[in-house]
Amino acid sequence: MISDPPRADARADMAEGYPNGWFVVAFSGDVRPGRVSTHRLAGEDIVLYRTESGQLRAVGPHCPHLGAHLGHGGRVQGEDLVCPFHAFAFGPDGRCVRNAYGTAPPRANLARVPVTEADGMIFAWRHAGGDAPTWDVPVFDPTGAASRSQWAKTMGGHPLDICENSIDLGHFVPVHGGQNVTMLSPPVADGPHLHARIAFAGFYFLSGLHAEFDLHMYGVGYLAAEVTFPRLRLTVRELVCWTPVDPGRQRLHKTTYARFHGAKRVPPRLNRLVSAVAAPLAGLGSVLQIRDDQPIWANRRYVAHPRLAQGDGPVMQYRRWAEQFFPPVRPWASTPVTDFAASQAAPARQAAATSEAATTSEAAAVAERVAS
Numbered sequence: 001m002i003s004d005p006p007r008a009d010a011r012a013d014m015a016e017g018y019p020n021g022w023f024v025v026a027f028s029g030d031v032r033p034g035r036v037s038t039h040r041l042a043g044e045d046i047v048l049y050r051t052e053s054g055q056l057r058a059v060g061p062h063c064p065h066l067g068a069h070l071g072h073g074g075r076v077q078g079e080d081l082v083c084p085f086h087a088f089a090f091g092p093d094g095r096c097v098r099n100a101y102g103t104a105p106p107r108a109n110l111a112r113v114p115v116t117e118a119d120g121m122i123f124a125w126r127h128a129g130g131d132a133p134t135w136d137v138p139v140f141d142p143t144g145a146a147s148r149s150q151w152a153k154t155m156g157g158h159p160l161d162i163c164e165n166s167i168d169l170g171h172f173v174p175v176h177g178g179q180n181v182t183m184l185s186p187p188v189a190d191g192p193h194l195h196a197r198i199a200f201a202g203f204y205f206l207s208g209l210h211a212e213f214d215l216h217m218y219g220v221g222y223l224a225a226e227v228t229f230p231r232l233r234l235t236v237r238e239l240v241c242w243t244p245v246d247p248g249r250q251r252l253h254k255t256t257y258a259r260f261h262g263a264k265r266v267p268p269r270l271n272r273l274v275s276a277v278a279a280p281l282a283g284l285g286s287v288l289q290i291r292d293d294q295p296i297w298a299n300r301r302y303v304a305h306p307r308l309a310q311g312d313g314p315v316m317q318y319r320r321w322a323e324q325f326f327p328p329v330r331p332w333a334s335t336p337v338t339d340f341a342a343s344q345a346a347p348a349r350q351a352a353a354t355s356e357a358a359t360t361s362e363a364a365a366v367a368e369r370v371a372s
């Protein structure tokens with residue numbers, strides 16, 4: 001057998017492929033009980049529905065009977081999803097439970113996709129090899145009681161852009177007008193989690209205002225930035241989620257919380273009121289930042305071997321960590337382990353995620369491989 005020659009560029013898969021991980025496909029409020037909707041994830045449609053009792057499900061788009069698209073006319077009936085073509089019904093576990101002819105339903109299943117909800121966002125798991133989830137989506141506000149503001153937009157870009165942007169120290173001055181940009185703690189990786197801290201001053205109309213950013217990435221689709229403004233006694237938490245939808249197209253979902261710490265004698269109710277007002281204002285502030293980044297993301301090209309200079313942020317450390325989420329294009333194209341990756345990468349995978357033990361079409365493929 002003649003093999004293709006090894007690729008000179010082992011990281012080309014990061015330029016072209018879709019990453020694995022949890023990705024936001026909708027806000028929780030977009031999928032109410034009894035509703036069915038279609039979303040894009042990694043070049044494919046994914047159908048979300050919520051049963052009448054409120055269970056959220058995500059499935060591959062096509063009916064196993066004769067292939068109708070469930071997002072185009074599919075409807076929820078009680079706990080079941082009913083196909084628009086011949087009205088076969090599928091239960092919450094994905095199994096076909098009845099057909100409209102009154103005969104025995106076929107042994108058929110919907111291709112279920114692992115799905116979970118956190119902080120008013122719906123995350124779907126995507127893995128090119130069909131592996132089950134290997135980490136949990138963190139939850140900031142488990143009760144849903146905190147005031148928050150949400151915003152979403154589809155734009156041009158690369159799957160690595162949003163997290164890389166947060167540690168790309170060099171762009172904060174020319175793109176965002178920042179000052180005194182500082183790396184407080186360099187990136188530390190722990191499996192799918194990467195943590196770093198930076199600081200800078202200058203926020204558009206709040207020029208000169210100093211802020212510290214505590215950055216937590218979980219995969220390349222989720223960035224939680226806790227931003228502290230000591231002078232304002234304000235902490236803002238931005239959950240910035242970046243979903244690859246199609247080649248060169250990403251959808252950004254953003255959820256913003258704010259907490260005003262107030263003065264000692266200020267009644268807690270007033271603090272809560274200020275926090276509620278601050279959340280949408282802080283959310284707007286980061287929309288302004290994204291507005292400035294957007295044309296760069298839409299038109300830049302992924303440079304696998306960037307020519308960096310002193311003053312750049314830890315871009316390559318971030319990319320080495322991010323390699324774990326991208327399947328290699330060829331088996332031999334796996335990226336060489338670097339000192340950073342060797343010292344930082346967690347050896348073992350974490351336990352399976354909270355989401356139900358659902359199967360995807362990809363997971364089904366893995367199960368088939370295991371069974372054979």
Ligand code: FES
Nearest residue numbers: 063065066083086
């Ligand atoms: S294609 Fe779905 S029931 Fe026939």
Ligand SMILES: [Fe+2]
Nearest residue numbers: 165175289293
């Ligand atoms: Fe930026």
